[in-house]
Amino acid sequence: MKIFACTSCDYHSVTSKYTCPKCQQGKLQEKEVSTKGTVYSFTDIHVAPAEFAHIAPYTVALIELDEASVKVTARMDSEVAIGDAVDLKGLEEGAFIYTKAN
Amino acid sequence: MTNVYVHGVGMTQFGTFVDRTMKDLLLDACIQALNEAGNPKVDAVYVGNFMGGSIYNQEILGAIVANELGLGFIPTAKVEGACASGGIAVRQGVLGIQSGEYETVLVAGVEKMKHASTADVTQAINAAMDNDSNEKRAGLTFPGFFGVLANRYFFETGASKKHLAMVALKNRENAIQNPLAQFRKPATLEEIMEARMITNPLGLYDCSPMTDGAAAIVLSSKKSPVHVRSSAQSSGPTQMQDADDLLSIPAIRESGRLAYKKAGVGPEDIDVVEIHDCFSMTEMLAIEELGFFSKREGWKAIEEGRTKVTGDKPVNTSGGLLSRGHPIGATGISQLYQLVHQLRGTAPNQVAGNPRLALAQNLGGTGSYSVVHILERV
Numbered sequence: 001m002k003i004f005a006c007t008s009c010d011y012h013s014v015t016s017k018y019t020c021p022k023c024q025q026g027k028l029q030e031k032e033v034s035t036k037g038t039v040y041s042f043t044d045i046h047v048a049p050a051e052f053a054h055i056a057p058y059t060v061a062l063i064e065l066d067e068a069s070v071k072v073t074a075r076m077d078s079e080v081a082i083g084d085a086v087d088l089k090g091l092e093e094g095a096f097i098y099t100k101a102n
Numbered sequence: 103m104t105n106v107y108v109h110g111v112g113m114t115q116f117g118t119f120v121d122r123t124m125k126d127l128l129l130d131a132c133i134q135a136l137n138e139a140g141n142p143k144v145d146a147v148y149v150g151n152f153m154g155g156s157i158y159n160q161e162i163l164g165a166i167v168a169n170e171l172g173l174g175f176i177p178t179a180k181v182e183g184a185c186a187s188g189g190i191a192v193r194q195g196v197l198g199i200q201s202g203e204y205e206t207v208l209v210a211g212v213e214k215m216k217h218a219s220t221a222d223v224t225q226a227i228n229a230a231m232d233n234d235s236n237e238k239r240a241g242l243t244f245p246g247f248f249g250v251l252a253n254r255y256f257f258e259t260g261a262s263k264k265h266l267a268m269v270a271l272k273n274r275e276n277a278i279q280n281p282l283a284q285f286r287k288p289a290t291l292e293e294i295m296e297a298r299m300i301t302n303p304l305g306l307y308d309c310s311p312m313t314d315g316a317a318a319i320v321l322s323s324k325k326s327p328v329h330v331r332s333s334a335q336s337s338g339p340t341q342m343q344d345a346d347d348l349l350s351i352p353a354i355r356e357s358g359r360l361a362y363k364k365a366g367v368g369p370e371d372i373d374v375v376e377i378h379d380c381f382s383m384t385e386m387l388a389i390e391e392l393g394f395f396s397k398r399e400g401w402k403a404i405e406e407g408r409t410k411v412t413g414d415k416p417v418n419t420s421g422g423l424l425s426r427g428h429p430i431g432a433t434g435i436s437q438l439y440q441l442v443h444q445l446r447g448t449a450p451n452q453v454a455g456n457p458r459l460a461l462a463q464n465l466g467g468t469g470s471y472s473v474v475h476i477l478e479r480v
């Protein structure tokens with residue numbers, strides 16, 4: 001997975017920024033890390049906006065990547081609990097779809 | 103620096119008003135506030151509004167107010183900051199007076215939501231998220247964000263769904279005494295906990311409603327018994343995955359810190375509070391971020407009843423967004439309406455001991471904006 005790391009401090013993010021928001025000096029540089037991660041938290045969305053109504057209820061999780069201090073928001077393909085090991089299943093219309101790792 | 107004082111406040115009933123237009127609600131609140139202020143000469147108008155353009159096809163609200171009230175060809179503007187639109191509009195009025203440009207400013211907030219379908223309103227509210235992001239495409243929603251946050255909060259503390267329900271119940275009990283509140287029907291803890299799930303663990307009562315309503319305030323450099331002791335605003339991450347600490351909303355924390363610093367007071371000095379409880383979870387977190395209680399311990403304060411009208415830090419004596427209602431652009435100003443009445447000793451759920459310092463915190467987005475005003479009885 002492509003993440004962004006600051007050139008002058010320890011800031012990491014899954015989204016790029018013009019300037020590092022932590023030290024406000026460094027620039028963010030692309031870095032490749034494993035997609036494997038752990039569920040930091042989650043919710044099951046029962047009431048969905050019109051565009052997602054056909055798949056409700058569905059689970060959205062905040063995933064902490066194993067190889068960097070980065071969190072990623074993803075849709076799960078099943079229910080999860082905090083602490084579950086997960087991995088990327090694929091991309092769907094710009095969304096990360098994660099699945100429980102065995 | 104020029105001092106700013108409150109000269110009048112006005113507020114419509116909050117609820118469902120299919121037969122009242124947005125202009126009607128807006129002018130009603132403005133006229134109440136102007137009458138209370140003794141109908142002074144107004145130098146500028148700011149109107150807080152979020153979705154007038156997207157679901158009501160009505161903009162130029164500032165000019166409409168000036169024209170319909172016959173205020174003259176004075177400068178006006180609409181202010182948009184999602185659910186913080188009202189609070190930010192008030193802050194623009196304060197800054198305009200402090201700069202010396204204006205002596206007296208009318209600030210109003212309004213929203214008309216109940217004429218539209220829930221799907222259309224949900225879609226319009228989603229404009230307050232960063233829609234060009236993988237997070238939005240994953241299907242995260244507004245209540246979804248606070249659901250994720252609540253599950254982590256439960257994981258790290260001793261809190262549970264019961265504590266969220268206690269927040270909702272407290273605010274409902276307060277709203278029952280507030281004649282302008284949207285929801286005045288009693289509810290029980292069991293009812294709240296067993297209500298339809300929206301985004302686990304948040305149920306129906308944990309989420310603020312759709313509301314029609316307006317509120318207004320007249321500010322001036324001329325002296326009055328209610329002083330705007332400080333006004334502060336901050337921004338924060340616009341995406342959940344950008345949060346350094348999920349259990350912190352930096353915009354709330356920072357706007358609070360700045361407001362205390364400018365006022366020269368601390369959280370311990372505040373007598374009565376209106377907080378942006380868009381969700382029960384948000385109130386639990388905000389009372390920590392504003393320094394009223396320690397981090398990760400807001401739930402204990404709720405369990406001990408410390409945020410009730412009779413507690414040592416009364417929060418949302420109006421009923422809060424959850425039960426007073428949440429007409430988005432009006433919310434920040436309706437918080438000040440309640441606090442001005444608390445300082446005058448005329449509020450529903452009047453707190454004991456003649457409160458002197460009152461704090462309002464108004465949030466926009468999932469932490470994109472936060473505004474804090476501290477009012478003082480002088």
Ligand SMILES: [Zn+2]
Pocket residue numbers: 006007008009010011020021022023024025026
């Ligand atoms: Zn940096």
